[in-house]
Amino acid sequence: KQEVTQIPAALSVPEGENLVLNCSFTDSAIYNLQWFRQDPGKGLTSLLLIQSSQREQTSGRLNASLDKSSGRSTLYIAASQPGDSATYLCAVVEEVWAAGNKLTFGGGTRVLVKP
Amino acid sequence: NAGVMQNPRHLVRRRGQEARLRCSPMKGHSHVYWYRQLPEEGLKFMVYLQKENIIDESGMPKERFSAEFPKEGPSILRIQQVVRGDSAAYFCASRGAVETQYFGPGTRLLVL
Numbered sequence: 001k002q003e004v005t006q007i008p009a010a011l012s013v014p015e016g017e018n019l020v021l022n023c024s025f026t027d028s029a030i031y032n033l034q035w036f037r038q039d040p041g042k043g044l045t046s047l048l049l050i051q052s053s054q055r056e057q058t059s060g061r062l063n064a065s066l067d068k069s070s071g072r073s074t075l076y077i078a079a080s081q082p083g084d085s086a087t088y089l090c091a092v093v094e095e096v097w098a099a100g101n102k103l104t105f106g107g108g109t110r111v112l113v114k115p
Numbered sequence: 116n117a118g119v120m121q122n123p124r125h126l127v128r129r130r131g132q133e134a135r136l137r138c139s140p141m142k143g144h145s146h147v148y149w150y151r152q153l154p155e156e157g158l159k160f161m162v163y164l165q166k167e168n169i170i171d172e173s174g175m176p177k178e179r180f181s182a183e184f185p186k187e188g189p190s191i192l193r194i195q196q197v198v199r200g201d202s203a204a205y206f207c208a209s210r211g212a213v214e215t216q217y218f219g220p221g222t223r224l225l226v227l
Contacts, residue, residue: 046215103150
């Protein structure tokens, strides 16, 4: 059974510092991996999607890497801002569920960027 | 193009009542997913539907929970005879032909 873990559960950094968020998954047979952002009381916003054949994806200040064989992904947020404060979730679609695109989520990392 | 709509945003029910949660997918999306987020836990998949069909309900509790996505109208997640343990945020997501799922704002269900 696939398990997705995010460590740490919470992170507090001063504004301007780079953020490094970790995600690990137990079964390397994944189809893709996504990073989401969740603001309190709101839904999820997709940040980056990495296909299993890719090593990384970039969007603005965000960069996500994927090491499928070791079961790890890392989300880097450069030059953090208070507006980056949110909970960040990673989720995988396993190969066996590729047709249905069912997501298995980690528990999230709650990020606070202090001005 | 409006995003995924869910209503109500907040729902309060007493134990034993029924809860109906609605999800209108993005325009042109025919795939709908329901996820549940229990307090202090991560999101868990419940059910995946396409128009008029349940494709995967492996995450649905065996009793009291049902879901539908009719040809016309929103997808409905129904919880009969609610119990306190059903209190959670219920999120709907939709997608089109590509893989990215777009999430709605969620319905917060509180069972008294």
